[in-house]
Amino acid sequence: MFKAAINAELLKDAIAALAVIVDEVRFKIKPEGISVKAVDPANVAMGIFELGSSAFDEYSADECEIGLDLNKITDLLGIADRNDTVRMGLEEGSNKLLIDVGGLSYTLSLLDPSTIRAEPRVPQLELPAKVVLNGADLRRAVKAAEKISDHMLMGVSGDTFYMEAKGDTDQVRLEMGRDQLIDLKAGEACSLFSLDYLTDIVKPTNKVNEVTLSLGRDFPILIDFEIANGAGRISYLLAPRIESD
Amino acid sequence: MFKAAINAELLKDAIAALAVIVDEVRFKIKPEGISVKAVDPANVAMGIFELGSSAFDEYSADECEIGLDLNKITDLLGIADRNDTVRMGLEEGSNKLLIDVGGLSYTLSLLDPSTIRAEPRVPQLELPAKVVLNGADLRRAVKAAEKISDHMLMGVSGDTFYMEAKGDTDQVRLEMGRDQLIDLKAGEACSLFSLDYLTDIVKPTNKVNEVTLSLGRDFPILIDFEIANGAGRISYLLAPRIESD
Amino acid sequence: MFKAAINAELLKDAIAALAVIVDEVRFKIKPEGISVKAVDPANVAMGIFELGSSAFDEYSADECEIGLDLNKITDLLGIADRNDTVRMGLEEGSNKLLIDVGGLSYTLSLLDPSTIRAEPRVPQLELPAKVVLNGADLRRAVKAAEKISDHMLMGVSGDTFYMEAKGDTDQVRLEMGRDQLIDLKAGEACSLFSLDYLTDIVKPTNKVNEVTLSLGRDFPILIDFEIANGAGRISYLLAPRIESD
Numbered sequence: 052m053f054k055a056a057i058n059a060e061l062l063k064d065a066i067a068a069l070a071v072i073v074d075e076v077r078f079k080i081k082p083e084g085i086s087v088k089a090v091d092p093a094n095v096a097m098g099i100f101e102l103g104s105s106a107f108d109e110y111s112a113d114e115c116e117i118g119l120d121l122n123k124i125t126d127l128l129g130i131a132d133r134n135d136t137v138r139m140g141l142e143e144g145s146n147k148l149l150i151d152v153g154g155l156s157y158t159l160s161l162l163d164p165s166t167i168r169a170e171p172r173v174p175q176l177e178l179p180a181k182v183v184l185n186g187a188d189l190r191r192a193v194k195a196a197e198k199i200s201d202h203m204l205m206g207v208s209g210d211t212f213y214m215e216a217k218g219d220t221d222q223v224r225l226e227m228g229r230d231q232l233i234d235l236k237a238g239e240a241c242s243l244f245s246l247d248y249l250t251d252i253v254k255p256t257n258k259v260n261e262v263t264l265s266l267g268r269d270f271p272i273l274i275d276f277e278i279a280n281g282a283g284r285i286s287y288l289l290a291p292r293i294e295s296d
Numbered sequence: 297m298f299k300a301a302i303n304a305e306l307l308k309d310a311i312a313a314l315a316v317i318v319d320e321v322r323f324k325i326k327p328e329g330i331s332v333k334a335v336d337p338a339n340v341a342m343g344i345f346e347l348g349s350s351a352f353d354e355y356s357a358d359e360c361e362i363g364l365d366l367n368k369i370t371d372l373l374g375i376a377d378r379n380d381t382v383r384m385g386l387e388e389g390s391n392k393l394l395i396d397v398g399g400l401s402y403t404l405s406l407l408d409p410s411t412i413r414a415e416p417r418v419p420q421l422e423l424p425a426k427v428v429l430n431g432a433d434l435r436r437a438v439k440a441a442e443k444i445s446d447h448m449l450m451g452v453s454g455d456t457f458y459m460e461a462k463g464d465t466d467q468v469r470l471e472m473g474r475d476q477l478i479d480l481k482a483g484e485a486c487s488l489f490s491l492d493y494l495t496d497i498v499k500p501t502n503k504v505n506e507v508t509l510s511l512g513r514d515f516p517i518l519i520d521f522e523i524a525n526g527a528g529r530i531s532y533l534l535a536p537r538i539e540s541d
Numbered sequence: 542m543f544k545a546a547i548n549a550e551l552l553k554d555a556i557a558a559l560a561v562i563v564d565e566v567r568f569k570i571k572p573e574g575i576s577v578k579a580v581d582p583a584n585v586a587m588g589i590f591e592l593g594s595s596a597f598d599e600y601s602a603d604e605c606e607i608g609l610d611l612n613k614i615t616d617l618l619g620i621a622d623r624n625d626t627v628r629m630g631l632e633e634g635s636n637k638l639l640i641d642v643g644g645l646s647y648t649l650s651l652l653d654p655s656t657i658r659a660e661p662r663v664p665q666l667e668l669p670a671k672v673v674l675n676g677a678d679l680r681r682a683v684k685a686a687e688k689i690s691d692h693m694l695m696g697v698s699g700d701t702f703y704m705e706a707k708g709d710t711d712q713v714r715l716e717m718g719r720d721q722l723i724d725l726k727a728g729e730a731c732s733l734f735s736l737d738y739l740t741d742i743v744k745p746t747n748k749v750n751e752v753t754l755s756l757g758r759d760f761p762i763l764i765d766f767e768i769a770n771g772a773g774r775i776s777y778l779l780a781p782r783i784e785s786d
Contacts, residue, residue, distance in 0.1 A: 123466070130440045154433075154472070155440050160465035188644075195620045195645050198613075220650035221613070227644070368711070375685045399717070400685050405710035 053080050053117075053141040056109040059131035059152065061279050065102055066128065068255035068278060068285045070121045072098035077164045078119055080112045080141075084283075088170040096248050097171055097288040106282030108136060117141065117148065118162030124150075127157055173288070178265035178273060179238030180207040184227065186256030186276065189264075192225040193253050197246050199223050202292055205266060206241030212264075216246070233261055240266035242291040252287045269293070298325050298362075298386040301354040304376035304397065306524050310347055311373065313500040313523060313530045315366045317343035322409045323364055325357045325386075329528075333415040341493050342416055342533040351527030353381060362386065362393065363407030369395075372402055418533070423510035423518060424483030425452040429472065431501030431521065434509075437470040438498045442491050444468050447537055450511060451486030457509075461491070478506055485511035487536040497532045514538070543570050543607075543631040546599040549621035549642065551769050555592055556618065558745040558768060558775045560611045562588035567654045568609055570602045570631075574773075578660045586738050587661055587778040596772030598626060607631065607638065608652030614640075617647055663778070668755035668763060669728030670697040674717065676746030676766065679754075682715040683743050687736050689713050692782055695756060696731030702754075706736070723751055730756035732781040742777045759783070 069076060073089045084103035090096070104110040131137060131152045138151040150157040196203040196216035204215045212232060215224040229235050256262045256276055265273040275286040314321060318334045329348040335341070349355040376382060376397045383396040395402040441448040441461035449460045457477060460469040474480050501507045501521055510518040520531040559566060563579045574593040580586070594600040621627060621642045628641040640647040686693040686706035694705040702722060705714040719725050746752045746766055755763040765776040 126443045127440070127468075130436060130443075153436070154470055154476070155437065156469045156471075157440075157444075158467040158469075191620060191643070192645065195617070195647075198616045198620075199647075222648040223617075224646045224648075225644055226646075231644070371688045372685070372713075375681060375688075398681075399715055399721070400682065401714045401716075402685075402689075403712040403714075 052143055053112040053115065053139070054109065055107045055112070055140075056136050056138045057107045058133075059128060059135040059137050060133040061106065062137050063125070063128045063131070063133075064255065064258075065100070065106075065278050065283060065285075066121055066124055069098055069100050070125060071251040071254060072096055072287070073168075074122055075118065075120055075162055075167050077167050077170065078117050079170075080115050080117065082112055082114070084110075088173065090168065090171045091248075095245065095290050096252065097173065099173060099286040099288070100283070101285070102279060102283035106279035109138075113143075115141070116164045118164040118167050119148075120162060123159065127152070127159070130155065174271075176265075176267070176271060176273070176288075178240075178267045178270060179236075180240035180266045181234070181236035181238070182207065182212045182227075182232060182264045182266070183234035183261055184212070184232050184264070186253070186259035186262045188227070189262055190253045190257045193246065193249050195223050195225070197250060201246055202243050203246050203249060204241065204243050205264070205272060207235070207237060207239075207266060208241075210235060210237060238266075239268050240270075242266060242269050242272060243293070244272060244289055245292055248289055252289060255285070297388055298357040298360060298384070299354065300352045300357070300385075301381050301383045302352045304373060304380040304382050305378040306351065307382050308370070308373045308376070308378075309500065309503075310345070310351075310523050310528060310530075311366055311369055314343055314345050315370060316496040316499060317341055317532070318413075319367055320363065320365055320407055320412050322412050322415065323362050324415075325360050325362065327357055327359070329355075333418065335413065335416045336493075340490065340535050341497065342418065344418060344531040344533070345528070346530075347524060347528035351524035354383075358388075360386070361409045363409040363412050364393075365407060368404065372397070372404070375400065419516075421510075421512070421516060421518070421533075423485075423512045423515060424481075425485035425511045426479070426481035426483070427452065427457045427472075427477060427509045427511065428479035428506055429457070429477050429509070431498070431504035431507045433472070434507055435498045435502045438491065438494050440468050440470070442495060446491055447488050448491050448494060449486065449488050450509070450517060452480070452482060452484075452511060453486075455480065455482060483511075484513050485515075487511060487514050487517060488538070489517060489534055490537055493534055497534060500530070542633055543602040543605060543629070544599065545597045545602070545630075546626050546628045547597045548623075549618060549625040549627050550623040551596065552627050553615070553618045553621070553623075554745065554748075555590070555596075555768050555773060555775075556611055556614055559588055559590050560615060561741040561744060562586055562777070563658075564612055565608065565610055565652055565657050567657050567660065568607050569660075570605050570607065572602055572604065574600075578663065580658065580661045581738075585735065585780050586742065587663065589663060589776040589778070590773070591775075592769060592773035596769035599628075603633075605631070606654045608654040608657050609638075610652060613649065617642070617649075620645065664761075666755075666757070666761060666763070666778075668730075668757045668760060669726075670730035670756045671724070671726035671728070672697065672702045672717075672722060672754045672756065673724035673751055674702070674722050674754070676743070676749035676752045678717070679752055680743045680747045683736065683739050685713050685715070687740060691736050692733050693736050693739060694731065694733050695754070695762060697725070697727060697729075697756060698731075700725065700727060728756075729758050730760075732756060732759050732762060733783070734762060734779055735782055738779055742779060745775070 087100040140149040192214040199218040200216040263275040332345040385394040437459040444463040445461040577590040630639040682704040689708040690706040
């Protein structure tokens with residue numbers, strides 16, 4: 052059994068943050084909230100998603116797992132106004148999710164969870180450097196880097212966090228000192244990431260006040276922020292690329 | 297002779313409502329106003345359009361018929377601001393329409409009416425059920441149905457008006473009771489319509505406060521609303537599809 | 542040596558006005574400001590661009606010439622907010638332009654000026670008629686003409702400035718008398734211009750209060766207006782087309 056009501060925009064934002072990684076996911080529903088762990092088809096990026104019951108206006112659930120097509124949900128939520136309430140219900144043993152938005156009742160067939168790639172194991176990483184910054188700053192640097200290259204270097208040098216992209220002839224670099232950052236834990240860190248992935252991953256951070264980056268030397272980056280006014284959390288883990296110069 | 301002045305936005309909206317049915321029309325001009333009856337090329341939808349002389353700031357006309365390319369007019373009106381006045385003039389025996397918008401003078405060659413499909417006869421239908429609702433509600437249901445299917449069922453059951461679409465796996469349904477509707481005349485009614493057509497036809501209803509739907513059992517639907525602040529009226533008649541299950 | 546700071550939107554608008562003529566330009570940098578003269582690849586339109594040092598918040602320069610790819614600059618400035626300050630710097634003998642926008646540092650390789658078409662000589666023309674009008678009026682007439690034809694006639698007849706386009710069947714004409722214009726110097730003038738070019742050239746005039754047109758009989762038109770709040774100026778010279786009737 053699963054029954055919940057939630058603000059439409061909040062749900063849209065949460066779904067959008069997941070949809071940058073995969074199209075189909077296994078939602079783990081528990082009495083204390085919903086969680087998802089998913090890896091992209093190329094095994095380069097992982098998303099770890101948690102939405103606690105307090106993000107919902109109403110929430111009651113037994114433990115279960117459902118398979119969802121995120122594109123379908125996104126499509127349906129496109130009809131909702133930002134202040135609409137979305138009501139969801141799932142009968143015991145049923146494979147149909149009932150969704151009600153502003154008087155419209157959807158009956159959505161669920162996917163068989165066993166046909167969706169299993170939850171990945173989240174690697175335990177020791178990431179020495181940590182940077183907390185505004186999501187819009189992160190997104191602006193990624194957008195600037197895209198104009199120049201396919202890859203972006205991210206690192207910490209002394210008390211400075213930097214992002215840098217080099218094209219055939221041109222170069223762009225953003226440096227943020229301790230006073231332009233919300234927080235900085237210095238540590239040796241410098242890794243190269245694919246902008247294809249970063250561009251998608253930082254999209255949902257644009258409205259986010261605090262994004263935490265955890266970094267190492269040629270290590271994955273952990274990009275981590277709150278959703279749903281603190282009631283949820285999404286973390287992305289993105290594998291580094293080997294620098295080729 | 298035909299001479300008229302009208303608000304640009306009002307004319308744009310009226311032309312847009314006609315343009316969902318056909319590209320070229322015969323305008324019947326009479327001293328009391330303009331009327332058009334037109335059927336779409338596939339004979340599935342009919343539009344019946346009336347714009348009384350009171351919709352115009354100025355209007356004087358002898359009886360005549362002109363052939364108009366609606367795409368051309370729409371294109372020209374794209375230049376007008378919403379508060380501009382559009383002046384039109386037609387000389388006796390001339391086949392040029394003079395249009396003046398904000399200082400720009402267009403001379404538009406008319407089409408020979410005899411090359412445009414003749415006015416259809418409007419069938420006399422006994423449609424037992426009648427529903428009056430807000431145009432935005434109608435449009436929202438049609439948009440939701442489009443995500444799921446190519447067809448939409450519309451009907452009245454007891455005191456409830458419903459719209460329903462079924463896809464291969466999913467389903468959407470909107471029910472509106474007597475108190476969510478502006479008016480309801482109960483009657484046996486349930487017909488299936490092509491969403492291709494409905495999508496176009498309900499576009500102009502989005503700003504309309506009261507849209508009247510007249511329905512029967514596997515019968516055409518009549519979608520009917522005022523334009524030009526009550527000085528005109530447009531009715532669409534859409535043929536039903538045979539349900540295939 | 543070249544060092545300058547300027548408002549981002551002002552720079553964007555100035556670059557956009559140049560980019561309608563060419564993609565790559567030779568910027569002539571002098572202590573008193575920057576200038577460009579460029580002809581489009583088909584030799585139909587010329588742009589003469591001047592941006593005085595007073596357009597800049599900071600400006601210091603030795604005389605030099607640099608080759609710039611306008612698409613690259615436009616791309617980079619897309620990241621800037623309208624109130625950002627853009628800082629530029631060029632080392633003696635270096636072929637890299639350093640650009641700093643809101644904390645992002647770009648290092649942009651310059652083009653070798655010798656690979657870019659040389660500055661054209663500006664022809665001395667005696668253009669008898671002159672018209673000063675609002676840029677939005679000019680742009681509206683050009684947009685209306687585009688719907689009808691590929692060419693537009695512009696001329697002065699007595700105390701009236703007119704723009705006219707004729708299609709196969711339709712025609713549009715805008716007449717502006719002395720009192721609808723900001724200024725008019727009467728003189729014999731009537732020339733036909735390609736709307737392909739006019740459409741691009743009038744784009745930057747849309748926000749401009751005063752655009753001066755200098756015209757003759759089958760002569761080029763000079764379209765001339767201030768940029769950067771009067772600290773700069775751009776003139777377009779567009780060759781006439783021979784009327785074919």
